[in-house]
Amino acid sequence: MSIFIKKKPWVSDLRGLTVIEENQIQEVLANKSPFIWLTSQAVEVDEEVVALIHPKPYVLGVGAKKDLPPSTFMESFRAFCEQEGISGSEIAKIASIDVKKNEQAILELAQRLDCPFPHLL
Numbered sequence: 001m002s003i004f005i006k007k008k009p010w011v012s013d014l015r016g017l018t019v020i021e022e023n024q025i026q027e028v029l030a031n032k033s034p035f036i037w038l039t040s041q042a043v044e045v046d047e048e049v050v051a052l053i054h055p056k057p058y059v060l061g062v063g064a065k066k067d068l069p070p071s072t073f074m075e076s077f078r079a080f081c082e083q084e085g086i087s088g089s090e091i092a093k094i095a096s097i098d099v100k101k102n103e104q105a106i107l108e109l110a111q112r113l114d115c116p117f118p119h120l121l
Contacts, residue, residue: 001088002028002035011038029058040087051075056092060115063096064105074112 002018004025017036020028028035029047037043038053045052052057060098064073077120094110096103108115 002033004028004035004037008057009041010062016078026117030114054089056090058086058091059093059095060077060091061095062106062109063100064103068103068105070108073109077109091115093117 002020002024004020004022018068025037029045029050030049032049034049034051035047036053037045038055040054042054043052060079077088091112091113092115094113094115096117097105106117109115
């Protein structure tokens, strides 16, 4: 069985799987071979032989100054994701202390990522 995966630190045991490169996906799909597609991005696949796995392995712990502009918070979030090599679509939950539960910048990020908040610490 083949698997396509971009390297992530939380994926380590690939025993029994053949890792393919991105440029091989179309060939594998054309051959109708069983295929696992592990991705951090939403992908539309209309193939019965594909198991599409879209994990969200991260909980994002955040804080913000009171009344921080949401655009500033979003800019910092994008920089964080780039630095860490993750996508916002990999965030499962957002967590903060309870006094931040009404902070507009955090609420807008949660809405944009379609993540539950508050998930209080």
